[in-house]
Amino acid sequence: MGTAQNDRAEYRPVLEIAGLSYVIGGRTLFNGLSLSLGAGESIAVTGPSGSGKSTLLSCVLGLIKPDGGTVAVTGTSVTGLRPARLARLRAQSIGMVFQFGELLPELSPLDNVCLAALLARGGQGRAARERAQQLLDELGVPRAETSQELSGGERQRTAVARALINEPALLLADEPTGALDSESRDKTAELLFNLPQQYSCGLLVVTHDPRIAARADRTLHLTAGTLESSAVRGGR
Numbered sequence: 001m002g003t004a005q006n007d008r009a010e011y012r013p014v015l016e017i018a019g020l021s022y023v024i025g026g027r028t029l030f031n032g033l034s035l036s037l038g039a040g041e042s043i044a045v046t047g048p049s050g051s052g053k054s055t056l057l058s059c060v061l062g063l064i065k066p067d068g069g070t071v072a073v074t075g076t077s078v079t080g081l082r083p084a085r086l087a088r089l090r091a092q093s094i095g096m097v098f099q100f101g102e103l104l105p106e107l108s109p110l111d112n113v114c115l116a117a118l119l120a121r122g123g124q125g126r127a128a129r130e131r132a133q134q135l136l137d138e139l140g141v142p143r144a145e146t147s148q149e150l151s152g153g154e155r156q157r158t159a160v161a162r163a164l165i166n167e168p169a170l171l172l173a174d175e176p177t178g179a180l181d182s183e184s185r186d187k188t189a190e191l192l193f194n195l196p197q198q199y200s201c202g203l204l205v206v207t208h209d210p211r212i213a214a215r216a217d218r219t220l221h222l223t224a225g226t227l228e229s230s231a232v233r234g235g236r
């Protein structure tokens with residue numbers, strides 16, 4: 001019989017990085033870097049500009065092939081996949097939130113979100129539109145003809161809806177609040193760090209902002225090509 005204690009002990013990794021190494025321009029960016037992220041958990045990776053935070057996300061997305069080590073998303077090795085399967089894994093299992101939202105400005109928020117469903121699943125039926133609208137409503141995005149009419153915070157919430165539409169096991173965010181004012185930053189951060197519990201996904205955020213990182217379950221600092229544990233929320 002499952003007890004609360006057993007439930008807490010159940011750990012389902014959605015991202016596993018082991019022994020990652022990567023050298024670029026004669027500089028060792030990753031030197032045996034490892035990380036494991038479970039469903040329902042959030043990790044913030046901090047580090048100074050140029051330490052390799054965005055490159056780490058590119059490795060997880062399979063956009064960069066590391067020199068050594070492995071990256072697995074929901075148990076599937078990203079490093080060994082052929083391009084077509086990699087694209088499918090990315091579309092179906094990973095949601096990505098960028099610093100500037102990166103929406104298509106002429107499309108409505110709804111169409112921006114639906115497009116992600118179309119690209120991943122090859123269908124854009126009524127159910128997908130309804131689900132997209134429901135997500136946008138949940139995230140407090142107003143209805144608009146074009147997404148360029150939205151405020152920065154609303155655009156970022158649309159980007160979160162787009163990242164969630166395919167029910168990804170893994171959410172990645174690169175400086176997701178970097179372009180926002182302090183009020184929108186706090187609201188967006190609150191929203192983001194609630195997602196792992198709400199949607200049972202893992203959330204990996206890279207940021208140089210310690211106020212954002214402090215909201216994650218764990219904070220890891222990228223230094224000398226590896227990740228050092230710097231904080232665990234709630235003293236765990």
Ligand SMILES: Nc1ncnc2c1ncn2[C@@H]1O[C@H](COP(=O)(O)OP(=O)(O)OP(=O)(O)O)[C@@H](O)[C@H]1O
Nearest residue numbers: 024025029047048049050051052053054055056208
């Ligand atoms: N194609 C490339 N050729 C040479 N060096 C590169 C290339 N791409 C990235 N780099 C270098 O790799 C390092 C890591 O870059 P990355 O963008 O991952 O850092 P970051 O920690 O995300 O920085 P920031 O916080 O400023 O966004 C930087 O020094 C960058 O100049």
